[in-house]
Each structure stands twice: as structure tokens, then as C-alpha cells.
Amino acid sequence: MLYNKFSSYLKNKYGTKVYKLPLNLPVTCPNRDGKISDKGCIFCGEEGAGFENLPNCLGIKEQLKLNSKYIGANYNSDKFIAYFQNYTNTYLSLPDFKRYISEALAENIVALYISTRPDCIRESYLDFLKEIKTSKGVDIVIELGLQTVNYHTLRLLNRGHLLAEFIDAVLAVKSYGLESCAHYILDLPMDSLEDVIEGARILSALGVNQVKCHSLYILKGTTLGEMYEREEIQPLSLEEYIDRAVSFLEYLNPSIVVQRLMGRAPKERTLFCNWGMSWWKIHDLIEKKMTEEGSYQGKRFDYLNGSALT
Secondary structure, rough: OOOOOOHHHHHHHHHOOEEEEEOOOOOOOOOOOOOOOOOOOOOOOOOOOOOOOOOOOOOOHHHHHHHHEEEEEEEEOOEEEEEEEEOOOHHHHHHHHHHHHOOOOOEEEEEEEEOOOOOHHHHHEEEEEEEEHHHHOOOOEEEEEEEEEHHHHHOOOOOOHHHHHHHHHHHHHHHHOOOEEEEEEEOOOOOHHHHHHHHHHHHHHHHOOOOEEOOEEEEEEHHHHHHHHHOOOOOHHHHHHHHHHHHHHHOOOOOOOOEEEEOOHHHHEEEEOHOOOOOHHHHHHHHHHHHHOOOOOOOOOOOOHHHOOO
């Protein structure tokens, strides 16, 4: 096995194919509404990460029904993950958060995946999620946007948090018996290959359960888009992305589940995305390089537990 694939993990855990059902809540982000900043991350578009989501004016049960009908019919599945995907879901008021989470607990939902920011993790929300996990028997994964471990780059991206907040969030989530997933952009031009490798090492040391790798895409109308049009930044080459992805996996704890190796973006709004190639072709190129070089996830995972002394 080249790496710990999400699809295989889900099938082994739940005994069948399981797919995410994206949910879109009427919530924003403290990095957009003025709490931290009103500018947002330099790469983030107006719709956040949920460009394929149903409108948030639809209720949770209706979104689940529509998405499960479409995805279940197309992928022959009857078990699903309710994925609270867009913006910062734990930025909701606690009563609203409890209501939306409770509405997602349908019979065919085996897990809840909740996207948020590392600086928006609070004990009262974790208390509630732990109670839900225990009483309803569903798995809960908190997806945390990190993007890079280089704190200089975090500032350039206008993330509004640094590495300490991410570390604190992962440790808090773990202390409540919940799982964590880190989002990571592998080809930020501001980062070096060494930054990417250190990212894999830090995620492994923290005991993150899952990781979702992203390639950098550049949207029109964003600060990053304006920088790209002024030629202030230059995307890395496809070859560099593949090299970084392989190196990242080699240093990553093999027990960490890899949700994906690539991201996607709305074509009509992008200035740059995946070198004009489909995500699955790039995915195949990564696997091809790993096979040819005898590479695999965890090949260089030999740096924890005092290994320098052995």
C-alpha cells in the first residue's frame, strides 16, 4: 500500500463504502467579519470552501436528503458522513451549533466531520460533541485548517492564527476522545520543501488522525489572485508538487489517514488550478513516482520516541 487511503480506511471501519455529504450552514468566519480581521485568508473566495455545496437556506435534513439521494445513487452507498464543510462551524453560537449537529444525526449517518479554525475550539463545544459521540455512537472528526507550519507564511496568508493555536486545538480535541484532521497546502510558493517535511513531522508528533492535502489554486477576486496578476507570486511546477507530495508522505506517520492528495476549484473562477490537469491524473502521477522509487507513507518515519539514540 502506497499510502493510508481514506476510501480503504472507511470501508475497513464501517464494512462498506462511505461517502461525505457536504452541509452548508449560515455561518461566517472571525477572519472575515472583523473579529480577527475583515480581509480573510488571501486565498479564500466569497463562498469559502463550499463551492459545490447546496445553499445554506436549505435545512440540514433537506441537504442530507438531497445529497444522499444523489451520492447514494451514483456511488452505490447507504452509509454517509455528515460533513459540515464551509467556513468556521464552531463559530456558531452554542445553541445553534447544538441544533444543527443534532439535526444531522440521521440513521444512515456514521460520522460527523466538522470544519473549523484552530483558534475556534472551545471546551463547551467539545463537551457537547463528546456527549453526542458517547450517546449516539457516531464518530466525530474535527477538521482544522492549518495550511502550513511556517509561521511566517501563516502571517503572509493572513490566517489570523499561528502554529501554537493549531497545536492547542489538536491536543484539546484529543483530550475529549475526538479525532482531528489537518488541512495542508503542499505547494505554497512561500514555503520550502523543508517546510513541507517539517509539516509531516509535526502532524505525526501531535498524533493527528487524518490529513487532507491541497494543491494551491488561485481564485479571481482574492488578494492572492491580485498578487498573481501582478506577478508577485509564481506557482510551483507540477513536478515540484509531486516531489513535495511524495516527501510529505514519506515523513508522515503511516497510521495517519490521507483523505486526499489534491484539491479542486470552480474552473470559471480560477486564475490557476492544478496546472490545467484533472486532479485524478495528478494523483496517478504521484502514485507512479512512488511506485518507481519504492516510496511509501512512513518510509522516513523514524524520528520520534528517542530514535536518535537507537
